[in-house]
Amino acid sequence: MSPDGMWSIGELAERAGVTVKTVRFYSDRGLLPEAARSAGGHRRYGPEAIDRLRLIRSLRSLGLPVTDIDRALDRQDALEDAIAGQLKELGSQLAALRWRQAALHLLRDGTAEERADRLRLIGAFLGGAVPPDTATLARFWRRVLPLRLPARQVSWIIEAAVPQPPADPTPTQVLAFARLHALATAPCPPGHDWRPPPPEHDGEYRPTVLYDGLGEAYQLAAPALRTGRAPHEGEALDCFVSAYAHAHGARDTPAFRRRLSLQLDRSAHPVMDRYWHLAAELATPLEPTLGAAHDWLRTALATDLRRLP
Template sequence: MFSSHDGLCTIGELAEHAGVSVETVRFYSDRGLLPEASRSTGGHRRYAPDAAERLSLIRSLRGLDLPLPDVRRILDEQDAGGAPDVLEAAVTDRLNVLGTELAALRWREAALRLVHECPPTERPDILRLVGSLTTPPSTASLARFWRAWLPPRMPARSVTAFLERAIPHPPDDPRPGQVLAFARLHAFVTQPCGKSNPCQPRAHSAAGAREASALYTGLAHAYDLASAEIRKGAQPCSGEALDGFIDAYASTYGTHDTPAFRRMLVGQLAADPRIDRYWDLTAEVINAPDSHPEPTPGSAHDWLLKALNADLRATLATRCSDGQTY
């Protein structure tokens, strides 16, 4: 390759050795990635022996789809004899980008399968639903819904903790049914408040900033305990989960956990706005068809409400057997 008297080669010789076109070598040279050693008297480019290895590295980096600015930084770091930190950072960034791109492709594939497999009469509605989603889908609309639902002036830390529990993470490799469930969830949270999409529970009106934080911190703990019971297949019952659930509301109202308070609370919770549709769709998004359903805050709340009703019935039965009025 380097047969000239000065040990340099022409652009054509370098291109032939590397198995690329002259235009490719010129492209990298013009962008400063492949420096020339000199120019001939006729103005032709001449390259040093290390140009072949440098060109091979450039092609390898570009073959990994690393952008030219990243390739330049990697070469500059190599020229300076530094550690390969820039290369590691560039590869990590590219992996993250590819992960997002692959997730987007999987969501598009699942959406196409959904449209392909659904009955023709349902396609217009399904196209409208899935057409409103980005790929991969964003959870921003769900976050906006909950920020409007939660009590005003609730501490940011408490809001963030609740959002982490309440917002389902879109699966990276969804089934068509999960795409449809997430699209319906997006449609649910973006519709105006009304009968099918109520606004706020009355408990929020009694909660200031401090009380709201205590309410949702206590509810989160109670939901965790109830979720553990649900995973074990336990029926709704009295216990630590229910006690924590009641205490969270009692603290909000500045009172104590008494039978009278429990009677008042069960009536209020039964009358408060519910978003069962949100939790049903959330369960469809996060659960595989053949797996044991993973509890959501909604299913945990329902379990606790049933436990509260069962506890009140048991208390009533005990009082009646003792001849007490209730």
């Protein structure tokens, strides 16, 4: 250090173990203020510059952009925000790498015939987005649900029905998500509609009442599903039947239960059955799908009917 306690740009670079070009770059960006200028106009830096330069390099090595470092050096809250943003970005990158790894394992472990089919499915549903986007599945449900349902009902149904991509998927889950995407984007056969037809000659049918009641029934059935308990009579089944009865302006009677069981059997749809089968592969044991809850309640109804005279 010179007698005035200052370093030249070359001296600072040497002590910090960086190039003069690096020091000049950070100085020009305002990250490393110079303390003074020599008589010849050369930059001079005080002893605090080396600590600041090392801090800058540490933050850069962690991937923080120069623009974030500029704010973070002077404000603690800005540093915390920059760290949080970097952690979020790294989390997304790690999830993307895990999805790619699982997809590659899926391709590697398949036969030649399976590999061609899986490659087509993966290419269609990833589309450059890793982890995959769930917007396609949400649009599918907007096509499936009855028209003119309140936005609050559409929101909770979609939130519950659309599986979220796991952060660390297995190859089987990658395949399930790819097949869900293919199912959701398949064209509807001519002359058909995904939406269930409204009950004929039933002017009292209120789908809003039905879906409110079904949501409550599914929640009541969830504990039994989590513990693996067999379908049985009780509050969940009563709520399930009441949802249909109230939606149709009817009463919960043995005769109504018989009609409802027949109606549910006739309205079963292979596409929806396939959807819930695939969604179950992406669900956790603690979060049963709506499809699993619905099947549990249908079975509970059939079991209950066998007890009736």
